[in-house]
Amino acid sequence: MPSSVMPTPRQGGGPQSPAAVSAIGLRKSYGDKTVLDGIDLCIPAGSVFALLGPNGAGKTTAVKILSTLISADGGQAQVAGHNVATSPDGVRAAIGVTGQFSAVDGLITGEENMLLMADLHHLPKSEGRRVAAELLERFDLVEAAAKPVSTYSGGMKRRLDIAMTLVGDPRIIFLDEPTTGLDPRSRHTMWQIIRELVSGGVTVFLTTQYLDEADELADRIAVLHDGRIAAEGTAEELKRLIPGGHVQLRFTDPAAYQAAAAALRDAAHNDEALALQIPSDGSQRELRSILDRLDSAGIEADELTVHTPDLDDVFFALTGSTVPTQPNQPNQPKEAVR
Template identity: 75%
Template sequence: MTNLAIAASELRKSYGDKVVLDGIDLAVPEGTIFSLLGPNGAGKTTAVKILSTLISPDGGEISVGGHDLSTGGQAVRAAIGVTGQFSAVDGLITGEENMLLMADLHHLSKQEGRRIAAELLARFDLADAAGKPASTYSGGMKRRLDIAMTLVGSPRIIFLDEPTTGLDPRSRHNMWQIIRQLVTDGVTVFLTTQYLEEADELADRIAVLNHGKIVAEGTAEQLKRLVPGGHVQLRFTDPEGYRHAGAALPDAHRDDEALALQVASDGSQRQLRAVLDRLDAAGIEADELTVHTPDLDDVFFALTSKPAGQSAGQPADQSVEVVR
């Protein structure tokens, strides 16, 4: 069994009559990237704050880094690092001074603190700007410094709460490389993000949070099979070939003007082969074939536009965990 860096069962949190987390379960293996998705106000940041000991849950059993959150809060804090939505960088002091401040907070000696600060500033391509006030840094530089500060204490688990919000596409891709390298080095990353492409690119496993519940969980590919809309599209230049193909595939949606057929598919190799076999048996060859599968945008909108408790549909892959 893979060891779990984070395990939560029946995690609950309310603010007055507002239920934010309604008994959610989480299981994050060590050395992986786990992404929690959800619309604004879904409870993503609340989950991060609970798991990082910033606020207390109303109920549930939680283990982080092998430590029970209810009795080992200090041990949990020693094992984790947190980069929140808003930068913790102090713009009035230099990048190096920000790093040394974190080293002091971790009770490192001056010599050790300077060594670690220099190594991390170089690793995050900030050495040349280390002596400049952080207020002069670009958004991407501040975010890199933020994560570098988080790493001063050598955490085994890092919570990244929307780490690329506001960054330009190049800075965002640079941040993705940094996150991937963290996992290569053995760190576990718990990521919340509003960028679905980011979760698709990075996460080993994704959970979708809506109305306080996990409504679906799985790999990106598994989640994409939760919603309808996948299809194989065949285009023809010869009207006769198009007509024969329509006869061979009677369930296909026809576009007579474009000489195109659209066959519903879950995107699997098995279904694609079935379409091609029927064309081969009829001696028909399409001039163009494309396969479309739903993306995470489709999944997100399907799952989060439903009222609480209503499913988005049956998964095509039964290994996907769907909470109804």
């Protein structure tokens, strides 16, 4: 698989959204180790962008550079219209950052954490109390607001962490593996929170170890490998990079099956199941072509199924990682190595 496949972005009929985050040739090294080797990014405002990559690929380093926590060795980046190197204060005023490990103070209550954040943003006390109360209600933390955060579950701490991030009303939020360690219910709650943020106009830059999370949430996804963007596109565009997609036709009538096999000579046969498998990228054009060939022969399949590679296949093909040998636990997603 080529290491620099870059699907062309889909061209919509309307105007393009302005870039909330952009980078050209971003580089970062630690000693002899090159972590980022000239990456380019362009993330439209009001969208979710997911950065995937194996452990040590440079995802967190990219977030730290874009949020002004560390400096790049080369390249340029702009966040919310501000250059991260020359206007870091402008960047910080426009963003919020939440990491995989909660930054809340467990020794004080949820409400006190919120009010402390309001003070850090220099909000007047009355305004700070109003904002804190609204966010505690929005994140379903009112009943726990007076309790020490040390008594909160992991999901509650993560919700409080994001609520604190929103005190400053950021336009762009960096979520660095925000659902790591959460149970499936809490993960789905976080997904809904992220959707609501985006529907309110917030741009979300997401790094995640969960491939289904990127598939579920992201408008565009980039796979980071060996310090470079190995591929970028929508989930569907990325899935089409990997061979193995096919259309499967099933029949109940052996005569119809035989007729279809004669009409579709490029199909693989399964005589026992009365099924045909035709290589396909899953596109509407290819599907229409297969159906037209069947219609021309006067044949109708009893069942048609489109199979496309998933993001797991894309990730492992592009990064050279191996599929974990342990079986997935019930109700748990497949995971890529961080």
